[in-house]
Amino acid sequence: MSRQDHIREFAANALTEKRVDYFIGWKQGYNSSEMIPAFVTDPAEADQLVWNPLCHHNLVTFIKRNMPEPADAKVGLCVKGCDSRTLVALLQEGLVDKDRLYVVGVPCDGIVDRRKLEKMFSSEITEIEFPERGKVKVTTRAGETKELDQKDVELIGCAHCRYPNPLYSDNTAGPLEKEPDREETKPDWSALEQYESLSDDVKQALLEKIYATCIRCFACIHVCPVCVCWDKCVNRSRQPELVSQKVGPKENLLFQMVHMFHVAGRCPSCGACDRACPVEIPLGLLHAKMNKEIYDMFGFEPGVKLDEKPVFQVFDLKDQFGD
Amino acid sequence: MAEATNNQASGAATTGAAPGGAGAPDRPVKVVGIVCNWCSYAGADTAGVGRFKQPANLRLIRVPCTGRIDPLFALKAFEKGADGVLISGCHPGDCHYSEGNYYARRKFELAERMIHHLGIPPERFKWTWVSASEGQRWQKVVTEFVAGVQKLGPREGKAL
Ligand code: SF4
């Protein structure tokens, strides 16, 4: 039985038994190369749910403030390894109600970076298939077909994923994936090295260039499963005004730093913000660095243990920071 | 991400980013100090009463507790054109509200590292502890910090 079959079965059973009012998973989008979130309320519709390496959406974002209505609905949802860490982060702070959730964990073998794929072809991609595990077959409108190794077209965070298996779930869709030895292999931030080696002036010029294009659409913030203030967001506030409504590189970078600092200790670098950004701002450049430094300071990885508190909500008298 | 930074990094390199020194305006630097009411602000007061000479470039912002100092205040100051930002509060163990600075020092440490990540040199941001009685220490901290900022000169921040 494939993972997809497991998901369909869990969803159908949960809906039939009225364990949940609706179930959130992934389904095919407007074409065969795009998956989108699916809300299923009828057990008969559970067979529209899919699972494949295009299911990048972090569905935890839909439950972050107990939405949608009614507020007392019981919700089922699928989580991958990285998604489950955002869920654990919400649970650590009591931001969602565990008793109203039914979680299907989906062990994950890596997610395809569709944008990376699109840039490899001059014509529009019409179909993406997965003939066998680890292989991606792409067909374009011009009729071109090409088979690629999944590893070459994965999201940047997948290459060194430490938690491919969900850390919190009620049921698991199929066998677990092989995990790295987390004692042996420390987190890998080699993707940051190139930026980190730049001089201060080049960094500033580069950031100016990157942040000039942000249109302040708030997609990164809305899609972020652990950014939870909504209408109380200081990024929207004019009184007091921390971030100006003006859209320019400085304001935009400050805006993004607000997001970064406010999710510090909760953000596991799930990458949802990167993928949501319409102008392809590499937000991971900030979030990965933040997690690297948090790991260096506390040996802490966000959203891993249910009984832990995020490091900025607690303190230790033995902390050795400052002079 | 790696590719995005790659392309744009080489782009930035060829456009020749002017270093903060060359072409920067010749004026005294502006330094913002964010201090807690109970220790460092009082420490600055002690220094004043003791008539210890201090640099005139420092503008102090008084905040009720070190724990109330949001690292974003520092970034906001940079965005508004500060050449340097100094944060100071009560020594660990001396917080008027017992534990504000224990939370704060975790945040300040992360802030410092992220500020450097943005290409703002270490000399332009400092956080430390000065108590109400340490007028002399206050004088030393601000004199050294402002001198360090002055050495780099006024800041021509391109991003933040
Ligand atoms: S900030 Fe981005 S990477 Fe971090 S949890 Fe939010 S969406 Fe995921």
Ligand code: SF4
């Ligand atoms: S998603 Fe991108 S463009 Fe939209 S606000 Fe965030 S950084 Fe700016």
